[in-house]
Amino acid sequence: MNGLRLMNECPTVIGMMTAVVQSGGSIDTAIRNVAEEGPNLSKSIFREVVRLADSKGTVSLIKGLSSRMTDLPPESAGYGRSVLMILSAAESADSETRDRLLRDASDSALESIAEMGESYGASLTIPCMMIFGIGIMVPMILMSILPMLSIGGMFGSAGINRGILMIITLAAVPSCLLMMTLFIRNRNPFLKQNESMSNIKMALPLMISIPLSFAYMVMGGSRDFLFLVAVGPACVITALTMSRLMHSESCRRKNEQSLMDMVFDIGNRMLSGFNFEKASVDAISSNEDCRIIADNLEREYCLCRGDVHSAIRHAVGPTSPEVSTSLCSIASCSSKDPDDASRLAITLGRQMQSRNVTKRNIKVKLKSTTDMMLGTAMIFAPLVLGMSISMLEPLSRINGGFTFEGTTMMMDIYLVELSALISVLISSLGEESGIRDMIWRFCLICPVSLLTFTACSIIQI
Numbered sequence: 001m002n003g004l005r006l007m008n009e010c011p012t013v014i015g016m017m018t019a020v021v022q023s024g025g026s027i028d029t030a031i032r033n034v035a036e037e038g039p040n041l042s043k044s045i046f047r048e049v050v051r052l053a054d055s056k057g058t059v060s061l062i063k064g065l066s067s068r069m070t071d072l073p074p075e076s077a078g079y080g081r082s083v084l085m086i087l088s089a090a091e092s093a094d095s096e097t098r099d100r101l102l103r104d105a106s107d108s109a110l111e112s113i114a115e116m117g118e119s120y121g122a123s124l125t126i127p128c129m130m131i132f133g134i135g136i137m138v139p140m141i142l143m144s145i146l147p148m149l150s151i152g153g154m155f156g157s158a159g160i161n162r163g164i165l166m167i168i169t170l171a172a173v174p175s176c177l178l179m180m181t182l183f184i185r186n187r188n189p190f191l192k193q194n195e196s197m198s199n200i201k202m203a204l205p206l207m208i209s210i211p212l213s214f215a216y217m218v219m220g221g222s223r224d225f226l227f228l229v230a231v232g233p234a235c236v237i238t239a240l241t242m243s244r245l246m247h248s249e250s251c252r253r254k255n256e257q258s259l260m261d262m263v264f265d266i267g268n269r270m271l272s273g274f275n276f277e278k279a280s281v282d283a284i285s286s287n288e289d290c291r292i293i294a295d296n297l298e299r300e301y302c303l304c305r306g307d308v309h310s311a312i313r314h315a316v317g318p319t320s321p322e323v324s325t326s327l328c329s330i331a332s333c334s335s336k337d338p339d340d341a342s343r344l345a346i347t348l349g350r351q352m353q354s355r356n357v358t359k360r361n362i363k364v365k366l367k368s369t370t371d372m373m374l375g376t377a378m379i380f381a382p383l384v385l386g387m388s389i390s391m392l393e394p395l396s397r398i399n400g401g402f403t404f405e406g407t408t409m410m411m412d413i414y415l416v417e418l419s420a421l422i423s424v425l426i427s428s429l430g431e432e433s434g435i436r437d438m439i440w441r442f443c444l445i446c447p448v449s450l451l452t453f454t455a456c457s458i459i460q461i
Helices: 002-008 010-022 027-037 040-054 061-070 074-091 095-123 125-150 162-187 197-218 223-271 276-285 288-303 308-315 321-334 338-390 392-398 407-427 435-457
Strands: none
Touching: 002 010, 002 040, 002 074, 002 095, 010 027, 010 074, 010 095, 010 321, 010 338, 027 040, 027 061, 027 074, 040 061, 061 074, 074 095, 095 125, 095 338, 125 162, 125 338, 125 407, 162 407, 197 223, 197 435, 223 276, 223 288, 223 321, 223 338, 223 407, 223 435, 276 288, 276 321, 288 308, 308 321, 321 338, 338 392, 338 407, 338 435, 407 435
């Protein structure tokens, strides 16, 4: 699976190397640049190559990287092919051949990503249907046949063993769902690495459900509404505390996409005769959402005393480190040849735009899967289970007074577990798979699920 996740880093690595090679830098500089600032998996590979070259374990960085690319797993063949094209472009003396190879390397990386995304999307069909079947159909069938099994004493005078029912509903079924979720998560090549565990502190407001549950029981409330009264408000409070942060992150991602689109515009403005500083500020300020970034960049240019790279990192880096690195490469190239810098900006802008289009297409293809899982956890599962619970009361009267006390609470616990598992699953289908996103989705799904279940379970049939 590391091979597929390595493949996911290919467009970024190709963009970084293209920026150096097309701006007139050496291929050794490009390799060392990836080793220092590249994506995680690629960084480790390039660092190994640099270490071998510095310790005389290989003739040169080019030879060492070429050898390393041939040892990649089969699923990373597109990665190795694209990097080898960059190496060939760097050694080419003809500028037209070099530009063609750089374009081919970028196209090859994007095509490999698109194929990987289509393959990944197609592989989700069966696991997601299994999650749907196990997570919804098994509890629903249990609730449906529960009254029938108790009629006529099929289990003797002792009735149904509630312990077995609880083990199946609260342990066996969630365990199966968890294994399927981890399987899907492990197969996702787009997941980001090195997730910080510090974000788990965002779940602390959920602990308020403990005092709420005690207060509710002391006041004599029914156990059937315990989770709705305790967990529901805790999720709402947690979501409110996270709302500003999630909104800020959403704006940052949106601005990052806009900045990537602006790189192409910067190249066009430079071709029209503007210098890099003027072109970058005007291009970024043309987008209303990025106006603040443009103002910060213009102010940093005035204060940087010629250190343009520092100005870019301070103004653009917090929103998009990748765009910041690209702009620094364009700035370095513009100090040597403005025409080459404009062509570099156009090339990098096209790469970023094409990569974003590819990822958006993959996201659209996965949307049907995520929507089905979201609808399952929020509406369909609690609706079906709630209607099954509502049928137990009249059937218990037919059954001579056999009660199903505690079944509602058991289903409440199961729906909380299901909401948590579906939150992990949905967060594991795309790029944003952090603990923060899982907590946010759980706080949105769980209250709606409990409310739907409670509303359906109290219906008198």
